[in-house]
Amino acid sequence: MDIAQNPEFCSMIDRLRDEIQKDSEADRKSIRELEELVVADAPEEFVRVLAAPGQPLWAREIAAFRLGLAGDPRAFETLVLLLNHRDPERCVSAAYALLRLGDPRTARAAAALATNELRVGYALLPVRLLADLHAPESVPALITVLERRLARTDPHWRVGLACVEGLGALGDPRARPALEAALPHPRLGEAAALALARLQGPAAGAV
Numbered sequence: 001m002d003i004a005q006n007p008e009f010c011s012m013i014d015r016l017r018d019e020i021q022k023d024s025e026a027d028r029k030s031i032r033e034l035e036e037l038v039v040a041d042a043p044e045e046f047v048r049v050l051a052a053p054g055q056p057l058w059a060r061e062i063a064a065f066r067l068g069l070a071g072d073p074r075a076f077e078t079l080v081l082l083l084n085h086r087d088p089e090r091c092v093s094a095a096y097a098l099l100r101l102g103d104p105r106t107a108r109a110a111a112a113l114a115t116n117e118l119r120v121g122y123a124l125l126p127v128r129l130l131a132d133l134h135a136p137e138s139v140p141a142l143i144t145v146l147e148r149r150l151a152r153t154d155p156h157w158r159v160g161l162a163c164v165e166g167l168g169a170l171g172d173p174r175a176r177p178a179l180e181a182a183l184p185h186p187r188l189g190e191a192a193a194l195a196l197a198r199l200q201g202p203a204a205g206a207v
Contacts, residue, residue, distance in 0.1 A: 076098075131170060157185075171199055
């Protein structure tokens with residue numbers, strides 16, 4: 001697919017253009033530089049942007065995204081940093097690029113981010129990425145995160161819900177005990193029942 005026709009890329013550029021225009025310190029030079037990066041087709045220029053000091057975050061995001069879609073492993077570290085960013089839209093773009101990068105380090109990095117309890121507020125996209133990756137690290141990490149989110153008063157129930165949905169999609173019977181434990185949860189129970197119905201292998205007991 002032509003990068004100009006990629007909906008995730010177009011959405012990211014629209015977001016970044018608005019971000020620059022709303023920045024009180026932005027100038028026409030920044031907009032011009034953004035437009036130049038949008039149409040650029042030079043991997044070494046993207047690598048230069050990632051390596052050069054003082055580059056704005058939006059430029060590094062574009063460069064890493066383009067390299068990620070091209071399968072260039074030099075995008076990996078920047079994309080992982082963006083996957084754990086406080087801005088969820090940046091996390092979405094980073095997860096999209098990481099999934100297409102195909103780097104064998106991605107699943108381990110996503111699992112580390114998802115299971116870091118100090119950053120649980122930013123774990124939603126790493127959790128979803130783990131489910132999409134279908135990697136060996138995916139199911140154990142999702143189970144770990146889900147088990148921490150089972151308290152009814154836990155404020156991060158959306159992360160737990162993403163774990164439930166991901167485990168259902170992965171269909172691994174190792175998830176059965178954690179999903180059964182989620183059944184009484186008022187926000188997770190319905191999704192847990194659906195996920196249990198999708199698991200492979202015999203049931204450990206009546207659901």
